[in-house]
Amino acid sequence: VILDALSVECEKNPYNSVDSESLIPRLGIDWNKLGFNLKILETYGYVHLTKYFGAGHPAYYVSLTPEGKTVHDNPPPKVLFLSHAAADEEIAKYFKELIEKSFPRIHVFVSTDPEDLPPGDEWAETVLENLWTAKMLLILATERGISRKWVWYEAGAGWAKELRIIPCCLGTMRKGRLPAPFSKYQAVNVDEEGDLKSLFDQLEKVLGGSAQAPDIPAVLSALTRLDRKAQENAAVRSPSAEEIQRRVDAVA
DSSP states (O other): OHHHHHHHHHHHOTTOOEEHHHHHHHHTOOHHHHHHHHHHHHHTTSEEEEEEEOSSSEEEEEEEOHHHHHHHHSOOOEEEEEEOOGGGHHHHHHHHHHHHHHOTTEEEEOTTOTTTSOTTSOHHHHHHHHHHHEEEEEEEEOHHHHTOHHHHHHHHHHHHTTOEEEEEEOTTOOGGGOOTTGGGSOOEETTSHHHHHHHHHHHHHHHOOOSSOOOHHHHHHHHHHHHHHHHHHHHHHSOOHHHHHHHHHHHO
8 A cells, every 4th residue: 555655656756755744644544553564665675765753753755666666566466374284285275276266366375385385494484474464364174274273373373463364164164163263253164155155255355356266066076075085084194082092902
């Protein structure tokens, strides 16, 4: 929004600078928030700031740099963060591909995708950076996902950033059974036609227009199949209580 305002002035005169005091009523934000965001934009090299003292607080003459103008005219894809358990990796990657195909200007961050988190990257740092830049947080709310502490952590980070959060329930976990704090959000059952359409409507409203509507019956079938596969794999990896007791008795 700040770059939009500066770009308008730049169109009038490439050498124009804008008094930060004039941006406060124009953007409808207070000085602290404006000053914080201006310093971030300066760090990225998008604006040049000349400091002076205004009405009881520091103020700036703000000008748009050539790099800032380029970013404004060619904005990067909006980031949608998809939180999920490692056991749901295949479901998450399928969801990423589905959303990015329907919304070309959206990048879906999935921590288990090598393209999003290449080998050698600082794992936690990269995850937090994408949470910071995300416009929306989807939680893959399977029984497996809701039981993972990291999913809870990512949801908490999204709440702190005041992101739009949508739990996407699948399999045995249904939106009416979500535990707190997930239950306070408007969730969807993504393996139900009406809820899946509702989710894509929300994505379009928050992140931009859809270029290609998904094949809903094919998506529902794929999600059900992938959830069943993840459940079977989890059952193989995790012995039942009876199996654990049998092993204990065998050792005894």
